[in-house]
Amino acid sequence: MSKEKMFHALMEITQEINTIHDINELLRRVMDIAMQTLQADRGFIILKKDADDEAFHVAIARNVSQKDLADLTSYSSSVVRTVLGNGESILSYDAQADERFRDASSVILNKISSIAAVPLRLKNKIIGAIYVDASGGIGRFIEDSISFLTAFANQSAIAIENAKMIESIQEENQKLRREVEEKYTFEGIIGRSRAMSRVFDLMQKVMKTSATVLIEGESGTGKELIARALHYNGPRKKAPFVAVFCSALSESILESELFGHTRGAFTGAREDKKGLLESAENGTVFLDEVSEISPAIQTKLLRFLQEGEIKRVGDTKTRIVDVRVIAATNKILEEEVKAGRFRQDLYYRLNVIKISAPPLRERVEDIPLLAEYFLKKYSKKLSSPVDGFSRNAMETLLSYGWPGNVRELENTIERAVILAASNKIEREDLQIAPQKARLEFTSSLTLKEVEKSFVLKVLEEQDKNISKTAKALDVSRRWLHYRLKEWGYEA
Numbered sequence: 001m002s003k004e005k006m007f008h009a010l011m012e013i014t015q016e017i018n019t020i021h022d023i024n025e026l027l028r029r030v031m032d033i034a035m036q037t038l039q040a041d042r043g044f045i046i047l048k049k050d051a052d053d054e055a056f057h058v059a060i061a062r063n064v065s066q067k068d069l070a071d072l073t074s075y076s077s078s079v080v081r082t083v084l085g086n087g088e089s090i091l092s093y094d095a096q097a098d099e100r101f102r103d104a105s106s107v108i109l110n111k112i113s114s115i116a117a118v119p120l121r122l123k124n125k126i127i128g129a130i131y132v133d134a135s136g137g138i139g140r141f142i143e144d145s146i147s148f149l150t151a152f153a154n155q156s157a158i159a160i161e162n163a164k165m166i167e168s169i170q171e172e173n174q175k176l177r178r179e180v181e182e183k184y185t186f187e188g189i190i191g192r193s194r195a196m197s198r199v200f201d202l203m204q205k206v207m208k209t210s211a212t213v214l215i216e217g218e219s220g221t222g223k224e225l226i227a228r229a230l231h232y233n234g235p236r237k238k239a240p241f242v243a244v245f246c247s248a249l250s251e252s253i254l255e256s257e258l259f260g261h262t263r264g265a266f267t268g269a270r271e272d273k274k275g276l277l278e279s280a281e282n283g284t285v286f287l288d289e290v291s292e293i294s295p296a297i298q299t300k301l302l303r304f305l306q307e308g309e310i311k312r313v314g315d316t317k318t319r320i321v322d323v324r325v326i327a328a329t330n331k332i333l334e335e336e337v338k339a340g341r342f343r344q345d346l347y348y349r350l351n352v353i354k355i356s357a358p359p360l361r362e363r364v365e366d367i368p369l370l371a372e373y374f375l376k377k378y379s380k381k382l383s384s385p386v387d388g389f390s391r392n393a394m395e396t397l398l399s400y401g402w403p404g405n406v407r408e409l410e411n412t413i414e415r416a417v418i419l420a421a422s423n424k425i426e427r428e429d430l431q432i433a434p435q436k437a438r439l440e441f442t443s444s445l446t447l448k449e450v451e452k453s454f455v456l457k458v459l460e461e462q463d464k465n466i467s468k469t470a471k472a473l474d475v476s477r478r479w480l481h482y483r484l485k486e487w488g489y490e491a
């Protein structure tokens with residue numbers, strides 16, 4: 001190859017490789033050019049982990065088996081070390097006769113005749129090496145091959161360094177982007193609406209603290225999900241999260257459940273028992289439906305929130321417990337205070353931070369996101385091929401009012417995945433009726449009475465099946481049990 005030809009080849013190559021910013025693609029191209037130009041049969045490029053370090057790895061190899069590589073790089077203890085260590089090039093016209101290589105099994109087995117290796121040099125540092133070899137006739141590589149390879153390697157080293165830099169900048173960017181995203185979302189809580197961003201912002205602020213949090217929101221808006229996320233993303237995550245459904249238990253049971261009792265405190269109390277607050281030591285206690293607790297327990301709870309102290313039922317001793325309290329209610333607690341049903345001082349203690357879980361109808365833009373999320377969840381769980389919504393179905397989802405909020409949406413989609421006849425959910429599969437049940441209501445009825453007659457009607461329709469009724473109403477079974485008991489119906 002003439003000097004001129006080589007120069008032109010180099011120019012072209014340099015221009016080409018400088019436009020490749022993907023490190024792997026670049027290495028492939030550098031390897032190809034080196035092998036083509038020198039008519040080599042095999043080749044590899046090694047890169048040092050760090051310019052000041054001895055450690056290196058094979059970044060790309062052509063026609064070189066894993067086994068050969070091990071051999072090559074081990075006799076290359078001499079080759080590689082000479083090139084990487086001293087920055088010297090290596091040329092062997094006749095490897096079979098060359099005492100440096102003739103004993104190497106890969107040289108023998110592959111009938112290697114010529115070997116050329118040069119360092120990848122950047123300024124004064126050696127960042128790696130290019131190695132090529134050829135079988136067949138002696139003297140495939142000559143001094144000019146080394147001149148070419150050296151000049152080519154110098155250009156390649158710059159391109160490799162640039163590509164590495166670009167890659168690390170991109171990685172850094174991605175990392176930052178992930179951090180930003182993580183900052184505003186919590187695993188399993190879906191939502192990109194402004195209303196949910198506000199929730200995430202607040203959660204972020206209180207997450208690292210032990211501040212008492214009050215979560216207000218309609219049924220099915222994700223209050224429990226928020227409470228769990230606060231616990232499991234915060235400093236107390238290794239200690240227990242204990243949920244207490246305050247409205248399901250009678251006053252005396254709730255009291256001994258929460259605070260514990262001593263042996264003999266009441267009939268049936270055969271031994272001392274820790275309460276849930278003590279069991280949650282160092283963790284979080286979640287007081288669900290907190291508006292439903294009786295005045296007597298409100299008083300005890302207030303003392304606990306003020307002093308951090310509890311007294312087991314029947315005990316004279318007070319105990320200090322360290323528990324974070326998160327309370328939830330689907331009522332507006334302030335109105336309960338105004339109506340005299342909830343202690344104002346307890347309200348203030350609970351309401352240190354208030355998070356309002358927005359109803360789904362106020363964040364319609366989250367519906368497609370949630371719908372897709374639940375679709376994935378249930379088609380995976382049910383091994384169903386359903387993978388999308390028809391246009392009509394999506395319109396229906398967007399225009400419906402969702403009185404049962406996210407829980408109702410979730411149930412609707414689970415059912416639709418089961419009912420769907422094709423791989424798209426159709427409007428009919430959603431089974432959203434304009435009205436769930438028709439009842440005669442007169443304006444003389446109170447809201448409580450309407451609630452009661454509505455629930456009982458649905459219960460009739462569902463053959464008195466509690467689970468089905470709860471599902472149809474989009475309330476929890478616990479809620480339904482509690483209401484039925486309140487109305488004197490044995491479940």
Ligand SMILES: Nc1ncnc2c1ncn2[C@@H]1O[C@H](COP(=O)(O)OP(=O)(O)OP(=O)(O)O)[C@@H](O)[C@H]1O
Binds near residue numbers: 357406
């Ligand atoms: N933003 C959300 N992203 C994903 N799933 C959600 C979201 N909000 C609620 N859910 C799901 O909806 C269901 C109801 O949520 P959750 O039990 O937290 O509601 P809630 O407000 O406590 O309801 P209730 O007042 O009836 O107890 C759960 O299955 C929950 O996983």
Ligand SMILES: [Mg+2]
Binds near residue numbers: 223224288
């Ligand atoms: Mg709940």
